[in-house]
Amino acid sequence: MTLHKIFTQTSNLLSKLIPSMNWLLVITSVLAVLIATLYPFNFDFSGNLSIQAIISNFDNASSFEDLVNNILLFMPLGFSSNALLQKINIKPIRKFFTLIIISTSLSVTVEILQMFLPSRSPTPADIINNTIGGILGGICFYIWNSQSFIYILSSVENSRLKNSTKKISLLFLGYILLSFIVLIPWQITTNLSNWNLAYPLLIGNEKTGDKPWQGYITEIHIADKAFPENEVSQFFDGKKYLDIIGDHLIASYKLSDQRGYQDRTGQLPELLSQGHLTNIQDGKSVALSSSYWLKTGNPTTFLTKKIRKTSQFTIITTIATADTTQTGPARIISLSSGILRRNFTLGQQGNNLDLRIRTPITGENATDIKLSIPDIFIDTNFHDIVITYSQGNIQVYLDKLQKFYFFNLLQLIPKDQKAFYYALTFIPLGVCLTFLTILANKKLMFYRFLLLTGILLPSLIVESTLVIGSGKSISLTNILFGIFFTSGTMLILRLRASALVKKAALK
Incomplete structure (x- = not known):
């Protein structure tokens, strides 16, 4: 057999196999998506499937890690689908929209199925990111495939x-x-739209009870607005928080009242005692320890919705540590469901005050960007703390207006x-x-x-x-x-x- 015949037969065989290989690549890509997004396949279809249930289930947001993973996951699908579409004699614009339909349809199917998985949370942003991944995969095919690339160049x-x-x-x-x-x-x-609505407010510990803080706390006030410096100065001068904050106040707890810890705005659940109270310091503050902390009985959904809407907040509190060597960080104020998921946490890490704020770039546990204010807990005195957040800008004021710290998430x-x-x-x-x-x-x-x-x-x-x-x-x-x-x-x-x-x- 001559080399020419061998080459001809090999070319004919490859031309027959390529369509099959393209189908195999598409099927493999789809299976990879299903395994990555639905494993371990422990579906629970016992819940009531209604429009309201679907909307509530889709009330989640992506982090940066999710964005990366969802784009990369669908790129092989876009690449293999475009390779398959090349064998169909249709206009490039139709191929492009077909690719979008394939990527979006698979993504929507996956997100709906995730509603029935206890370990998964369907997210609208994932559908957009998956579609972008499919499009990018398709573009990569056009660049990689010489015939397609030459056709595009010739058209231009x-x-x-x-x-x-x-x-x-x-x-x-x-x-x-x-x-x-x-x-x-x-x-x-830098917005706060990915804050989870199901988290309770915790004072002095995590929900799991394994990150206790030993110290004293007098009050907590939370607003859905980041107040400017001139108004923050009034907080320190007169401490007339309620008058200045006005309608933006969404939570206000005075923790010196031994009869209970009700939200004075009436908008959030009562803080309930966890464990056994051992000490109250002069009736002015509550003493927190590994055996006693506070937690709202229900999620603080109202607070989270308000902050998600404005993507701003101000937190005012007065605290004193009982141990300057606590680490963890030990949780002082936290809006979280455990050690791996949170919207916000104020904690103590040795002498430092640690701050965690959940955004798409800080991640689900808000640890991708660490914010730390040094030498706050070098003594056991009480400190007035004001924290504001807006458009990625965090300002932390300590005891007076002149002592403040500034962070910008985009720079970090x-x-x-x-x-x-x-x-x-x-x-x-x-x-x-x-x-x-x-x-x-x-x-x-x-x-x-x-x-x-x-x-x-x-x-x-x-x-x-x-x-x-x-x-x-x-x-x-x-x-x-x-x-x-x-x-x-x-x-x-x-x-x-x-x-x-x-x-x-x-x-």
């Missing part, structure tokens, strides 16, 4: 738009508009999270800019203008908007991050296009 090269500077300019304006649209995920990273994002967010933001922009510059390739001055502004402007827009919106300081590193991902994506695509053109010319 032969487009009627190529000869119209006006139409290319309109497309460029759309590109700039896209730079503002990609900011939406950044805006979500871990490097791996930041790299992923910037990649997710600027790689799509780099793809768009590639095709824009191809259209303007023969108009040298216009091409240079598009190239320069297309690389620089989106990064400047994103950084300046985040600075204005959150109050964080401007970062040259962040701007360079955006430029790197935009220009890097465009360079890779242009190099691949050039290589494919040369390869085709040699044939």
